[in-house]
Amino acid sequence: MVYDPNEVWKIIKDDNYVQVEQIQALPGDVALYLSVEGDVEHSGIVISEPEPHFYLPKIWSKWGKYYEAIHYVNDCPYEKSNIKYYRTMG
């Protein structure tokens, strides 16, 4: 399990992930939930494109010791003010 924020950024860089906007999110993209301080607090996989009207994708993620959950990107117990999306370019 990766929980060191530095390791997360290392993976993003080493695996050639590029940042995309929320409205461009596609299934398979990674969503990173950043704290106010900029630390990665949570992460998940995008499983649906943003839906019309609110442009919110659905995310599949593991909530700590709790279950894996499928939820709208803004419907979880983590800081939601700074969510970034990344797509691997192989």
Add this chain to the structure above:
Amino acid sequence: MKMNNLLRDKDIDNLKEVVVFANTPSYLYKNFRRNPAVIGLAEKYRTEELIEFFERLVQSEKLNMETLTKTYALLFAISLKDYAESRRFLNGVDRYKNLEWIKEIQEIIIDNARATTIKHIDLNHKTSAVPMPRKVELRIIQDAR
């Protein structure tokens, strides 16, 4: 020293959620330290009392979710106290291997405590016709390990 009713049931439930949902040690650190019940513990008890409570709990029976939550609450309440009083305890807290992420939490607490600075600003200077710079003294708390 009695440690019953350290936290109200409602507070424990709120803090349990933090423990359950935590994906990282820094999430625990931030969410416990800003919780009013944890801040209340730090305000109500002296550092040595909090350390005593913590050690009694962490050395007790197998930690269930409630005692684990209380133990984290005490640890983070200690982290809110003066680092000079808690430094010795914090330097050795990683020996409690039954606490998940204890090594990482210890590092976060100590790193943040070390970064604390105290500024002494002398405002008692006398004014004169010639502008004089105010004496500003910056003292950095240094880790004496």
